[in-house]
Amino acid sequence: MSTVVVYxxxxxxxxxTRVKDxxxxxxxxxxxxxxxxxxxxxxxxxxxxxxxxxxxxxxxFYSNINVFIIDSLSSLILPLVGNEQTEVTHxxxxxxxxxxxxxx
Numbered sequence: 001m002s003t004v005v006v007y008x009x010x011x012x013x014x015x016x017t018r019v020k021d022x023x024x025x026x027x028x029x030x031x032x033x034x035x036x037x038x039x040x041x042x043x044x045x046x047x048x049x050x051x052x053x054x055x056x057x058x059x060x061f062y063s064n065i066n067v068f069i070i071d072s073l074s075s076l077i078l079p080l081v082g083n084e085q086t087e088v089t090h091x092x093x094x095x096x097x098x099x100x101x102x103x104x
Contacts, residue, residue, distance in 0.1 A: 047098035
């Protein structure tokens with residue numbers, strides 16, 4: 001199987017047509033998984049769930065993920081600015097840790 005791309009759409013702006021226009025790879029959309037995530041807590045859960053899917057090797061599709069794109073982290077973090085900064089920092093730390101594990 002070839003490279004798989006995970007695209008996290010945080011703003012609802014993903015365009016399959018645009019991806020096909022940019023890429024010259026045939027059947028490129030069959031290699032792109034798009035997830036719509038609207039808040040930071042969802043993203044943290046998603047990263048950990050994705051890590052579990054990859055680690056379990058239950059679906060070889062996930063073991064071929066080579067590219068992980070989050071279109072806008074700021075759109076998930078900015079709504080939390082002004083909240084208890086310790087909580088926001090903890091959630092961002094958890095996200096960073098999960099993404100480091102994904103990258104290994």
